[in-house]
Amino acid sequence: MAERTASNELRVAVAGLGSIGTKIATALDQGIEGLTLSAVAVRDPAKHQKLLGSLRRPPSLLPLDQLGDAADIVVECAPSSQLRAIVEPAVKRGRAAVVVSVGGLLDNFDLVDLARANGGRILVPTGALIGLDAVNAAAIGTIHSVKMVTRKPIDGLKGAPFIVANNIDIDNLREPLKLFEGTAREAAKGFPANLNVAVALSLAGVGPDRTQVQIWADPTVTRNVHRIEVESDSARFSMSIENVPSENPKTGLITALSVIALLRKQRTTLSVGT
Ligand SMILES: NC(=O)C1=CN([C@@H]2O[C@H](COP(=O)(O)OP(=O)(O)OC[C@H]3O[C@@H](n4cnc5c(N)ncnc54)[C@H](OP(=O)(O)O)[C@@H]3O)[C@@H](O)[C@H]2O)C=CC1
Numbered sequence: 001m002a003e004r005t006a007s008n009e010l011r012v013a014v015a016g017l018g019s020i021g022t023k024i025a026t027a028l029d030q031g032i033e034g035l036t037l038s039a040v041a042v043r044d045p046a047k048h049q050k051l052l053g054s055l056r057r058p059p060s061l062l063p064l065d066q067l068g069d070a071a072d073i074v075v076e077c078a079p080s081s082q083l084r085a086i087v088e089p090a091v092k093r094g095r096a097a098v099v100v101s102v103g104g105l106l107d108n109f110d111l112v113d114l115a116r117a118n119g120g121r122i123l124v125p126t127g128a129l130i131g132l133d134a135v136n137a138a139a140i141g142t143i144h145s146v147k148m149v150t151r152k153p154i155d156g157l158k159g160a161p162f163i164v165a166n167n168i169d170i171d172n173l174r175e176p177l178k179l180f181e182g183t184a185r186e187a188a189k190g191f192p193a194n195l196n197v198a199v200a201l202s203l204a205g206v207g208p209d210r211t212q213v214q215i216w217a218d219p220t221v222t223r224n225v226h227r228i229e230v231e232s233d234s235a236r237f238s239m240s241i242e243n244v245p246s247e248n249p250k251t252g253l254i255t256a257l258s259v260i261a262l263l264r265k266q267r268t269t270l271s272v273g274t
């Protein structure tokens with residue numbers, strides 16, 4: 001059972017105060033019904049003094065692996081390399097972990113079993129994507145295929161391991177270039193900081209080995225564009241989203257908002273959408 005504050009609020013900890021974590025911590029501090037920001041973990045406290053000093057109710061500053069001691073819900077918004085260090089101790093204590101670096105979950109899927117064995121939960125928000133409610137619903141029946149095409153500006157792809165390993169020059173592109181076509185599992189390996197959305201889609205639907213993904217470097221777009229097509233026995237649907245990049249060009253602004261929406265649903269009286 002989750003412990004509660006004296007006022008019966010759920011305590012939330014935020015791991016990583018980058019483009020996503022900063023917005024979530026700020027929203028919690030400004031007030032989300034039934035929730036309180038209890039702790040944060042950062043790599044370099046000096047870098048975050050301004051933000052931490054501006055919060056109305058300063059949270060505890062803790063190491064990543066102690067966040068679960070101070071919170072009922074631990075929100076992971078650090079690089080995927082830190083996923084295990086954040087989620088494992090939290091779910092071992094029976095806490096809920098909200099995971100945004102969802103690509104990293106594929107190599108750490110035993111965490112789901114660990115959570116199950118200890119009464120913890122792992123929550124994956126829709127994040128920078130759209131329509132996981134419909135994909136979840138279709139998956140109750142039979143999904144025949146899920147295809148996703150992602151187009152990103154050059155800055156949103158720079159440094160991806162797939163690009164580096166294949167020595168692809170994307171800096172001087174004048175027209176769109178298809179970089180990759182394959183499964184969501186392969187996409188997550190080659191583009192770990194760019195294709196979390198493909199993994200979230202796959203976990204909602206037919207899994208990482210049956211979700212087909214194309215990735216384009218596109219100098220003609222300024223947004224991270226994802227188009228998805230689903231064929232199932234209950235519905236056929238196409239969805240697309242054009243994300244405004246945040247201070248981190250790899251990350252759409254809507255990602256933090258999606259997590260805030262998920263957190264709101266934990267205690268709100270009226271909850272809309274699955
Ligand atoms: N699910 C989805 O739809 C999406 C997921 N993402 C993923 O979300 C994650 C966060 O993205 P974003 O906020 O843009 O990334 P940022 O790079 O902006 O922020 C990551 C933060 O984590 C901090 N950090 C790194 N190591 C540690 C550590 N050991 N302890 C504490 N903090 C640490 C960094 O600190 P410092 O500033 O010191 O480097 C940084 O502030 C990424 O993995 C990204 O790929 C992104 C977009 C969409």
Ligand SMILES: O=C([O-])CC(=O)C(=O)O
Nearest residue numbers: 128194196197224251252
């Ligand atoms: O999935 C990701 O990691 C980021 C992304 O595509 C986006 O922000 O649109």
